[in-house]
Amino acid sequence: MTYSSLQQRSEIQYLTGSAIIESPGFSSVGYPNNANCQWRIQADSGYGALRFGIHYFRLEYFNDWVRIYNGFGTDSSQLIAKFTGYLFYLDITTSSYATMHFQSNSGVTDQGFLIYVYSTNEYTQSDTTASPVTTQPMSNSTCGKSSLSGFYGYISSPGYPSYYYGNDLECQWSVETPFGTFIRMSIQSFSLGSGDYLYVYDGDSENNKIIADLEGYVPYNNTIVTSSNFAFLRFTTNSYSVANGFNIRYDAEFYIPPDKLPSQSISCGGTLYENNGTIISPNYPENYQNNVDCIWIIHVPSWYNIVFEVDYFYTEDDFDYVFMYDGTPDQTGPQLAHLTGFYENFNAQIQSSNNSAYIIFHSDKFITAPGFKIQYTSVYYGTSTSATPTETTPMKTTTPWWLRTTDEAGHDKNDVISNIIRRLWERIKNKPIKKRPQETMQKP
Structure with a gap:
């Protein structure tokens, strides 16, 4: 297995066979502005295709991107896919020669990506639908x-x-x-x-x-x-x-060696296997920090579902938020909840449809708040709660507010294009900063 990390903003590297490719600066401060990097990969002898997947992917939405092409070069007619923003799952197959092209602009940067590629004889454009x-x-x-x-x-x-x-x-x-x-x-x-x-x-x-x-x-x-x-x-x-x-x-x-993962000063997130537990924001019950991104993945036994109860929730409205999803980041399911702001009396349960779920927490670089405390328990899959959507009760106008996926204008909050979760980028980037609400609420 080859580890490839370009040190220059503009460089072309040639690779053969299996490799793990990281963006410049991934293991430390993140990628630089005005990067223009290419990796040209050839499959091992005897193999007719290359398959790409991800461990981590986080770029400035729209302006910074990764493109994958059939063959060597960046001929637009050979473009397989383009990715930007936050990406949790990737499964792309090319011919035995491929080019991966990464470019960033002169504005905002982010942590970058860690992408793996390997030789295969199974050629398909989308194995996720096979x-x-x-x-x-x-x-x-x-x-x-x-x-x-x-x-x-x-x-x-x-x-x-x-x-x-x-x-x-x-x-x-x-x-x-x-x-x-x-x-x-x-x-x-x-x-x-x-x-x-x-x-x-x-x-x-x-x-x-x-x-x-x-x-x-x-x-x-x-x-x-x-x-x-x-x-x-x-x-x-x-x-x-x-x-x-x-x-x-x-x-x-x-497996990714620890020194290949991005450094983080904030400890949060993780994979939980207990049948019940508590998930809290960093530094709770004190204010969480700015620029935090956490993912908690919860697995319970195969014949159980997961029920979440929100004990306390207070974040900066709109700009700091929690998403809950069915499944896992690489095999994501429906959105279970989108939480932001302050909830005084939640009084509801949120239930997964299988034995895995995950929670994403994001804070921006401005205002912080005390955060949240969420309890989860496992229940036998035949047990349901009033907050669980079913095929016979689709999520429409009568759906509880924490399960709705559209905003006031009818736009999809969970819009996914080319497997990219846009988050709230378009909605946030041009909005004025709000003033912090008065901190008069009591924590449990």
């Missing part, structure tokens, strides 16, 4: 042992999706992704009969620790994460019940 496929041809009554490898793939029960699986099955899958990665599995479909089980082990055999014991119905997009590049799955059925079965996608994700 149809699930079975891992091997199986009848609906027999199965055995199967070995899987590569950067991603699908694991399906025998006969899925055309037939129910059979009785008295013992199926095993060994998954190995490239060295230096770990495995993230996401549920595409899951329905088992009573007494049938799928066990997931954190390693290359059933002698390792069980990290998931799945039965019955599991909601879409629930995730399972291993600690290494190995996973082992075991599916057992009894002699009397059958069902549709399952389809699970696995993806390899790279």
Whole structure:
């Protein structure tokens, strides 16, 4: 694995095979003004395509950007994609030769990006919409042992999706992704009969620790994460019940050494695995700092949902805010809430639709406030709250205010273009600074 970091504002670098590409100054102060950098990448011998993904991406919206082209050079007819602003997920495939072009203007700068690229023989413009496929041809009554490898793939029960699986099955899958990665599995479909089980082990055999014991119905997009590049799955059925079965996608994700991550003076965010917990803004109950960006990712057991309760919330109105989403940053779901300002009596619960959710907190460079305290608990997926949207109760004019995704003018607050979450950039950049409200509220 090659680490590439250009030191000059204007430079072209040639790379071969797998690489992790960072913008100039990413590990320290962020990228400079007037950067104009190119990385020209050639796939390893024997591979016909290159695939791009991200670990971190944060540029000034609109004015600074990254473009990816087929082939060497920046011919507009070969443009695959253009990215700007904040980006949480990227899955782009090119030909065996590609150019990544980064440019910044003379105004605002930001932290930059950390993008990985690797050689592959699976060519598709958008793997995120690819149809699930079975891992091997199986009848609906027999199965055995199967070995899987590569950067991603699908694991399906025998006969899925055309037939129910059979009785008295013992199926095993060994998954190995490239060295230096770990495995993230996401549920595409899951329905088992009573007494049938799928066990997931954190390693290359059933002698390792069980990290998931799945039965019955599991909601879409629930995730399972291993600690290494190995996973082992075991599916057992009894002699009397059958069902549709399952389809699970696995993806390899790279570990990033700590010295390659951007330095932060503010400690916030993280990944939480407890069944319940508390999320607070930095320095709470005192005022949080300026220029803070935090992401909390919460995972609870596969058959549970997450319920959030806001104990206290006070941020600078409009300019400092919290977003809550279903899923994870790389497989994001619907927006659950957008919170900003002061809420005296929230008196409501916000519930995810699966076992993963994440919270984003952003503050700008001007006014601060005491922040927030949010409790979360896990509930069995059959339990619902009044704040949970469903297919039969779509989020329209009667939707609670914390779930609405449009502003007073009808513009989408969660507008996504080319997988870019614009945040509030367009709405904020030309607005006057507001005066701080009087701090008369009491914290719990």
